[in-house]
Amino acid sequence: MADRTEHPEQRDHRTIHAGGEWLEAVSGATREILDPADGRPFAVVAEGDEKDTDLAVAAARTAFDEGDWPHIPVVERAAVLHRVADLLVRDRERLGLLESRDAGKTLEEGRVDIDCVADAFRYFAGLVATEAPGRVVDAGSPDIHSVVVHEPVGVCALITPWNYPLLQASWKIAPALAAGNTFVVKPSEITPLTTVALIDLLIEAGLPSGVAGIVTGPGHTVGARLAEHPDVDLVSFTGGLVSGTKVAQAAAPTVKKVALELGGKNPNVVFADACATDEAFDTAVDQALNAAFIHSGQVCSAGSRLIVEESVRDRFVAELAHRAEKIRLGRGT
Numbered sequence: 001m002a003d004r005t006e007h008p009e010q011r012d013h014r015t016i017h018a019g020g021e022w023l024e025a026v027s028g029a030t031r032e033i034l035d036p037a038d039g040r041p042f043a044v045v046a047e048g049d050e051k052d053t054d055l056a057v058a059a060a061r062t063a064f065d066e067g068d069w070p071h072i073p074v075v076e077r078a079a080v081l082h083r084v085a086d087l088l089v090r091d092r093e094r095l096g097l098l099e100s101r102d103a104g105k106t107l108e109e110g111r112v113d114i115d116c117v118a119d120a121f122r123y124f125a126g127l128v129a130t131e132a133p134g135r136v137v138d139a140g141s142p143d144i145h146s147v148v149v150h151e152p153v154g155v156c157a158l159i160t161p162w163n164y165p166l167l168q169a170s171w172k173i174a175p176a177l178a179a180g181n182t183f184v185v186k187p188s189e190i191t192p193l194t195t196v197a198l199i200d201l202l203i204e205a206g207l208p209s210g211v212a213g214i215v216t217g218p219g220h221t222v223g224a225r226l227a228e229h230p231d232v233d234l235v236s237f238t239g240g241l242v243s244g245t246k247v248a249q250a251a252a253p254t255v256k257k258v259a260l261e262l263g264g265k266n267p268n269v270v271f272a273d274a275c276a277t278d279e280a281f282d283t284a285v286d287q288a289l290n291a292a293f294i295h296s297g298q299v300c301s302a303g304s305r306l307i308v309e310e311s312v313r314d315r316f317v318a319e320l321a322h323r324a325e326k327i328r329l330g331r332g333t
């Protein structure tokens with residue numbers, strides 16, 4: 001069963017965060033998180049449902065409507081985001097290992113993911129801090145003063161896929177916070193652990209209570225409720241086409257803002273002149289191999305189709321197959 005000593009992140013099943021408090025699921029249900037390297041459970045999280053989602057949305061709504069976060073100067077929000085990045089750098093090894101074990105990616109990829117997460121927080125902190133507070137627009141008449149002012153949207157529901165758990169979450173959480181929104185994030189039910197850990201870092205960095213919410217649980221309950229919820233102003237979803245379609249349908253009756261990042265089927269194109277020398281050929285094969293097989297090929301931007309110019313086709317495919325046979329599967333570490 002779950003190993004508490006090795007993985008303190010499991011925090012006794014209290015992985016739902018609403019209104020500044022860590023909670024169990026209202027129903028008391030839990031879910032074991034499996035290590036894909038051996039299929040054995042190594043952590044336990046709360047299995048939230050619609051009731052937990054409603055609690056988290058209500059807390060995020062109150063924090064937006066009555067709290068300071070949307071109104072404080074952007075430089076203060078940016079400072080919190082920079083502190084989050086510093087904490088991510090501090091905890092890089094712990095979080096990289098956790099991501100590797102949870103998602104089954106190599107430890108090195110887990111570490112690089114955490115670096116990119118820290119970069120995302122710094123990027124959005126910089127973007128918002130340097131933006132002019134209002135852009136004057138020529139309205140065609142000296143009697144009209146027209147200014148474009150950016151305002152936060154409100155409560156954002158952020159739904160993420162399993163394969164790049166914290167990276168996908170950060171690309172939603174960092175811009176949402178930078179712009180002054182509050183949020184409820186729903187990580188994939190199979191890889192939620194680093195997103196839970198990030199909430200702790202947000203709190204440590206000084207984010208006001210209630211601004212950040214998380215509900216661990218399945219898509220058809222937690223995700224679906226977030227998408228339809230009348231108190232959610234925006235839903236940002238990354239995942240597969242089938243789930244994305246359901247999110248768009250659930251969000252339609254309340255006409256909330258919807259952002260969907262869905263699956264892909266990406267071709268790599270190799271021309272003969274890119275293989276003109278042995279060194280160039282070697283690089284092209286390696287890149288094609290990496291594009292198709294990194295993270296076991298379970299990447300939205302994976303090079304899952306390969307289009308090779310006919311004159312180099314046979315040599316290219318033979319070498320690619322030869323190298324593919326040498327790929328070792330196993331524990332990410």
Ligand code: NAD
Nearest residue numbers: 160161162187188219223224239240243246261262263300
């Ligand atoms: P998925 O669609 O099964 O799940 C994604 C998220 O949606 C999960 O949190 C899931 O619980 C939730 N969900 C499921 N049903 C839902 C519903 N009815 N309402 C609301 N939420 C629901 O995808 P996955 O297997 O976790 O991830 C793999 C997919 O994500 C692949 O298709 C991949 O191409 C895609 N992906 C896309 C990008 C991108 O940037 N475009 C990045 C990474 C992954």
